[in-house]
Amino acid sequence: MKVTFTLNGKETKAEFAPGETLFHYLRSQEIYSVKNGCELGECGACTALVDNKAQNSCLIMMHTVEGKKIETVENLGSKNNLHHLQQKFLDEGAVQCGYCTPGMILASEALLRENKQPSTEDIRDALAGNLCRCTGYVKPIKAVSHE
Amino acid sequence: MNEKQTTNNDMKYVGKKTVRVDGLALVSGQPVFADDLQLRDMLHIKILHSPHAHAHIKSIDTSLAAQVPGVQLILTHEDFETHYYTTAGQGYPEPSSRDTRIFDSTVRYVGDRVAAVAAETLAAAEEAIEKIKVEYEILEALLDPRESLTSNIMVHEQSGLTMVHDHKRNLIAELKAELGDVEAAMEKADHVFEQEYSVPFAQQSHIEPHIAVTWMDEHNRLIIRTATQVPFHVRRIVAEVLDFPISRIRVIKPRIGGGFGSKQEILNEEVCAAVTLKTGQPARIEYTREEELFAARSRHPQILKVRMGVKNDGFIEAIDLNILENGGAYGTHSLTVMSVTANKALSFYAAPNKKLLGQAVYTNMSVPGAYRGYGAPQGFFAMEVMLDEIATELKIDPTELRHKNYIKEGDDVPIAKILGEGGEGYPMKIYTSGMADCIDEGKKLINWDELYNEEKSGRVRRGVGMIGCGQGSGIPGIDMAAAFIKMNEDASFNLLAGATDIGTGSDTMLAQIAAEVLEVPVEKIIVYSSDTDMTPFDTGAYASSTTYISGGAVKKAAEKVKQQILDMGKKLLEVDEASIKNGCVIAADGNSVTYQEICTKAFYTHEQHQIMANASHMSYDSPPPFNTTFAEIEVDTETGIVRVKKIVSVSDAGQVINPQMAEGQVEGAIPQSLGYALSEYMIFDDKGAPINTNFFDYHIHTAIDMPEIVTKFVHTDEPTGPFGAKAIAEIPINGPAPAIANAIYNACGVRLRELPITPEKILKGLGKI
Ligand code: FES
Ligand code: FES
Numbered sequence: 001m002k003v004t005f006t007l008n009g010k011e012t013k014a015e016f017a018p019g020e021t022l023f024h025y026l027r028s029q030e031i032y033s034v035k036n037g038c039e040l041g042e043c044g045a046c047t048a049l050v051d052n053k054a055q056n057s058c059l060i061m062m063h064t065v066e067g068k069k070i071e072t073v074e075n076l077g078s079k080n081n082l083h084h085l086q087q088k089f090l091d092e093g094a095v096q097c098g099y100c101t102p103g104m105i106l107a108s109e110a111l112l113r114e115n116k117q118p119s120t121e122d123i124r125d126a127l128a129g130n131l132c133r134c135t136g137y138v139k140p141i142k143a144v145s146h147e
Numbered sequence: 148m149n150e151k152q153t154t155n156n157d158m159k160y161v162g163k164k165t166v167r168v169d170g171l172a173l174v175s176g177q178p179v180f181a182d183d184l185q186l187r188d189m190l191h192i193k194i195l196h197s198p199h200a201h202a203h204i205k206s207i208d209t210s211l212a213a214q215v216p217g218v219q220l221i222l223t224h225e226d227f228e229t230h231y232y233t234t235a236g237q238g239y240p241e242p243s244s245r246d247t248r249i250f251d252s253t254v255r256y257v258g259d260r261v262a263a264v265a266a267e268t269l270a271a272a273e274e275a276i277e278k279i280k281v282e283y284e285i286l287e288a289l290l291d292p293r294e295s296l297t298s299n300i301m302v303h304e305q306s307g308l309t310m311v312h313d314h315k316r317n318l319i320a321e322l323k324a325e326l327g328d329v330e331a332a333m334e335k336a337d338h339v340f341e342q343e344y345s346v347p348f349a350q351q352s353h354i355e356p357h358i359a360v361t362w363m364d365e366h367n368r369l370i371i372r373t374a375t376q377v378p379f380h381v382r383r384i385v386a387e388v389l390d391f392p393i394s395r396i397r398v399i400k401p402r403i404g405g406g407f408g409s410k411q412e413i414l415n416e417e418v419c420a421a422v423t424l425k426t427g428q429p430a431r432i433e434y435t436r437e438e439e440l441f442a443a444r445s446r447h448p449q450i451l452k453v454r455m456g457v458k459n460d461g462f463i464e465a466i467d468l469n470i471l472e473n474g475g476a477y478g479t480h481s482l483t484v485m486s487v488t489a490n491k492a493l494s495f496y497a498a499p500n501k502k503l504l505g506q507a508v509y510t511n512m513s514v515p516g517a518y519r520g521y522g523a524p525q526g527f528f529a530m531e532v533m534l535d536e537i538a539t540e541l542k543i544d545p546t547e548l549r550h551k552n553y554i555k556e557g558d559d560v561p562i563a564k565i566l567g568e569g570g571e572g573y574p575m576k577i578y579t580s581g582m583a584d585c586i587d588e589g590k591k592l593i594n595w596d597e598l599y600n601e602e603k604s605g606r607v608r609r610g611v612g613m614i615g616c617g618q619g620s621g622i623p624g625i626d627m628a629a630a631f632i633k634m635n636e637d638a639s640f641n642l643l644a645g646a647t648d649i650g651t652g653s654d655t656m657l658a659q660i661a662a663e664v665l666e667v668p669v670e671k672i673i674v675y676s677s678d679t680d681m682t683p684f685d686t687g688a689y690a691s692s693t694t695y696i697s698g699g700a701v702k703k704a705a706e707k708v709k710q711q712i713l714d715m716g717k718k719l720l721e722v723d724e725a726s727i728k729n730g731c732v733i734a735a736d737g738n739s740v741t742y743q744e745i746c747t748k749a750f751y752t753h754e755q756h757q758i759m760a761n762a763s764h765m766s767y768d769s770p771p772p773f774n775t776t777f778a779e780i781e782v783d784t785e786t787g788i789v790r791v792k793k794i795v796s797v798s799d800a801g802q803v804i805n806p807q808m809a810e811g812q813v814e815g816a817i818p819q820s821l822g823y824a825l826s827e828y829m830i831f832d833d834k835g836a837p838i839n840t841n842f843f844d845y846h847i848h849t850a851i852d853m854p855e856i857v858t859k860f861v862h863t864d865e866p867t868g869p870f871g872a873k874a875i876a877e878i879p880i881n882g883p884a885p886a887i888a889n890a891i892y893n894a895c896g897v898r899l900r901e902l903p904i905t906p907e908k909i910l911k912g913l914g915k916i
Contacts, residue, residue, distance in 0.1 A: 032183035033176025035404070037354040038436035042842035046353055073176040086174040090166050093807035097650020098173030100354045100405030105174065116862060127850035131842065133354050133405050134650055136814035138851040139807075 355404020610894025776882025
């Protein structure tokens, strides 16, 4: 099966097996910033932006991404040129093991695209689907609030 | 060398915020975790787990499974000689029971390993697993630790096990100790308190599952890239289990997505390595979340009976502690977790008379292992709830009662010598304790006097509760770490350390220590850690040992390098005396030579040599960090629902090396204990099968569940620690659960002695159901 969509700014044609998830596809393309924490839609480690919304890529079937705009953390910034949220996460100490971090950053970015001045409650809500076992969410919330 | 006396104020890098050395890679999504690579011809491994809590395998028919296209190898107990080992991932000789085979013909819990399939695709491996036909003779299962000692069910019938106290009675380990005369002191005490407390199975729940990848390299050596806390133990244990030489194994620890003790276990590395050795192909094994929740490791459940003899003025004279620990189906960490429970629960109270009976027993239940806190959360739950009961009964403010009873600076802790890590320990003295300040600071931050004493009425009642606790800094006389530092001509330094950063930030903290000694910015320290080919040995990331032990090794190595720089500088300046400042060696006459010049000349023109040094460090001390945790909660007396509003956690971790990361350790530990109190517990059906095996049913805290968190450090200067440091990683996990239980009593008068705390238990306590 085939779909065409935008992946990190690039027009992409993908061939995939029936039942393949966006999560698997992305990792097979060596986009390793999407992580497996459950593959059941419970943890947010696999978060990708789909048309600017944070989604669990492990629940998205490839056939549904036709024409969509897909982004991963690679699209926000690079090692040489960090996105301000990536920088904020670093500065605030919001990264511990870092496994949840790409997902957290994307969920935060989705929030900020919609709401430039989120309240702490807004941020908590936006991060509610991203489990983190290291930070207690204190510093990630701070990293987004300072925006 | 004449070591400069450092005080807090003139330190440049220690005690300062530093961005993590691995941060850039992590925020930009670099392929730094174990699974972030693709290898040609990689095989995917799936495990067939036992559906029964206790059964003999009569036969295994793999013929259908082998026909699934892509299946390359199927492993069962028939493929391996009988060899017993422990999966505990501890130093050698391990203090855990050697009662585990890589595959066994008896299964002892729901989730036990029956077979493994390696196939070209995950889907093929999954399909083949379904097609393995196993004929079981189902045995009666032992599902209640209270019955273990007298049951006629034997979890381990077989002989040949070592480090098992008495397998016929299902007794994994037994600990007895007495200090003073407990019975005489109880007789004399004005009050004797006696209660039973209990705590359940709980899961570490790191977000990255257990994952290992293995392959044979160009030189036909076995490479194991694995999410582990103990790379050197992985190498030793895989070598032992597969009878393969250590010299041909390299274990690489990439970035780790959290461990919390769970990745101390040798959970799947030996199976993955076996597949690679047998097929010659790369192999990969990753647990699903479901497997994590029924076939990985957890926190040991315990039933703790506590008796305390107390004087009218609140001084505790005698403590009698009785622990029954559920070791599950295998005795990994059973003895040592129990000895930590006993050691911590008994050593933090100054009472002169103490007695212990601890028994760890087998059941046909999930296998507990190491989990942050390692026995201390269980022990402090019992002790600190009982202290609250004493305070209530004797009408003494709980904070006051703690001031009276905790050990203090200068105290000897004789029980520590009796109760070491699974055996006799070492004498312990408290050189530093900020406990009194921790109590007073916490009181202020939670507004104790007002909230504790306020009138409680209405449907929703507010309450506050508090606890105090301690931990250790590494395992005395056991943990050892080594580090190696070499200098480059731009005055940067490679630091190769055995220490295992599992997301704690230890690489950064070690870089700060090296930078402080060498007087160069942290960016000049290039850290590479825990790779058995490249770095010196370290026992691993557990027991809060990294700052204290590995930090000590790095400090020593850096001091040696600094001395070499100074010596070389003096030679180049042709002087006998010189000092180091701002990256230069400076003579009394003002002449100087830069680090860069020194290293470049040492490389190319003068007495050519590499400036480098290594050092090892261990300690017979394990100075306890201290902590108080205060909770403010609300109880809805109609629904029994508890809402945690605020947690204050005040710690004495000595000189904090990196304040932001230390805060992060506390902030991350708190929700784990909130979960332990309120929502995280493994539920078993009547056949012993765990049923809440996903994150919807096993609820860990999310961003919206979090209360307000206040963390604070009080300063002490630990003379035995690097730059005055003690540990911080584990201690903050001890407090929230008992503090919440105590706050509930303060709010509504319901005394809860059993975790988890559920609305049902509160309503029962209120007499409403
Ligand atoms: S991996 Fe997709 S939500 Fe957990
Ligand atoms: S930083 Fe480790 S899971 Fe979030």
